[in-house]
Amino acid sequence: MTGLFAPKTRKKIICIPDSFKGSLSSKEVSTIMKERIKNWDASIDVIAIEVADGGEGTVDAFLSAIGGQKIDCLVAGPRFKPLESFYGIIEDKIAVIEMAAAAGLPLVGDRKNPELTTTYGVGQLIMDALDKGCTTIIMGLGGSCTNDGGCGAASACGVRFLDKRGNAFIPTGGTLKDIRDIDLSGIDPRIKETHFITMCDIDNPMYGPYGAAYVFAPQKGADKAMVKRLDEGLKVLAKCVEHKLEKDIASFEGGGAAGGMGAGMAAFFDSKIQMGIETVLDLVKFECLLDDCDLVFTGEGRFDSQSLRGKVVIGVTRRAKKRKVPVVAMVGSIGPGMENYTQFGLSSLVCINPQPVDIKTALRDARVNMMDSMDRFVESLTEKEYWK
Secondary structure (H helix, E strand, C coil), X not given: CCXXXXXXXXXXXXXXXXXXXXXXXHHHHHHHHHHHHHHHCCCCEEEECCCCCCCCCHHHHHHHHHCCEEEEEEEECXXXXXXXXXXXXXCCCEEEEECHHHHEHHHHCCCCCCCCCCCHHHHHHHHHHXXXXXXXXXXXXXXXXXXXXXXXXXXXXXXXXXXXCCCEECCCCCCHHHCCEEECXXXXXXXXXXXXXXXXXXXXXXXXXXXXXXXXXXXXXXXXXXXXXXXXXXXXXXXXXHHHHCCCCCCCCCCCHHHHHHHHHHHHXXXXXXXXXXXXXXXXXXXXXXXXXXXXXXXXXXXXXXXXXXXXXXXXXXXXXXXXXXXXXXXXXXXXXXXXXXXXXXCEEEEXXXXXXXXXXXXXXXXXXXXXXXXXXXXXXXXXXXXX
16 A cells, blocks of 8 residues: 655654563564554554563563674573573673573472572673673563572672681572671672673562562462561671671662562672663663654553553653653553553553453453554554644
C-alpha cells in the first residue's frame, strides 16, 4: 500500500518496550511493534530496542541491541562446582554480566538452600572480563539463588573475610554471621580502576522486614527459621562493613537485591546502582536516537503505581518528554489511578486486551492482542494531533 506520509514528511519511530511477564519478551514485543508499523507504512524509519532488566537474558538483550561478543567462561557454580557460564563484551571495553549466569535460581534445580549458595562464580566472571581488558562492568542483578551479600564475588576478586580465629573463608548466606574482619589488601588493583554499574530495579534494604532475606529468600528455599538466620547474617556483614570499610550499606536503597548483592556491589566494588532502564537508555544513546524522532512506542505488562518507581515506561517517557517527543504506551492492564496517564508525560495509553479478561486468557492471547492493538493505533496515526 502507499505510505501514510509523503516522502518529504518521512517519519521516525522508536520502539522500546519492556517484556510482558509470562507472555512476551521485550524482543518479541518490539519486533511486533516494528512489523506492524512497517506493514502500514514501509517508509517509516523504525528503531526497535530490546530492553534488559538485569536478570536472565540481560546479556543477550544488550548484544542484540548494541552488538558485541558473548564470552564463554568456566566458573564456580552456586554450590562451588564447575559451571559453564558466560558474559558479554560490547563497545568501549564494556562487560555486561548477569549474575544469574553463575548464581541463578535455575542452576540449583530442586536443591535450593540460600545458606549454602555462593556468588563466587560471579566474581570470577568479573576477573575474566578484567583479563580481557574491560574497564567498565555492568552487573545485572536478578534471579539469584544466593543470600551471601556479594561476599562470594568479592572473595573471587581478592577480598579476604576472616572469622574470630583470624582464618580466611568464603562466606555464604549461612556463614555471614561468622565474619569478624574484612581485609581489602589483596583485592585485585584493577577493581579500583574499573567503573562498575549495577542494574537494580528494586529499592529493598539489605536486611529487616523488607530486606533480602524476608522478602526474597523464601522463593530460594528458605523456611521461616532460615530466613531469620539469613537476616541476622546480613546484619553482621553490614556492621562489619561499616566498621572496617566505613561504608553504611544497611539502609542502602537496592541493597537487598539478589540476596544482598546490591549492597555488596556498593561495598566492595564502589558500584553505582541505577534502574535497569537508565542503563539501557545510556548505552543505546537514547538522547541521540531521539533526534528527528516523531514518536516513541513503549509498553509493559501492567501499568500501575509500581511503574512510577522508574520502570521502563516511565524511564523512557521522562527522557522523551524532555525532548518533546510524544510517547505511546501499550500495556496489558491499567492499575487504579493510572487512567489520567497524561500527568506522567504519556501522550497515549493503550490496553491491548479488548475487554476485561482473566489472566490466563490475557497471557495466552497477548501476541494476537498486541498485533491487533498496534494495527488499530498505527492506522489512526494520521488523525493524531502529535503528527501534525
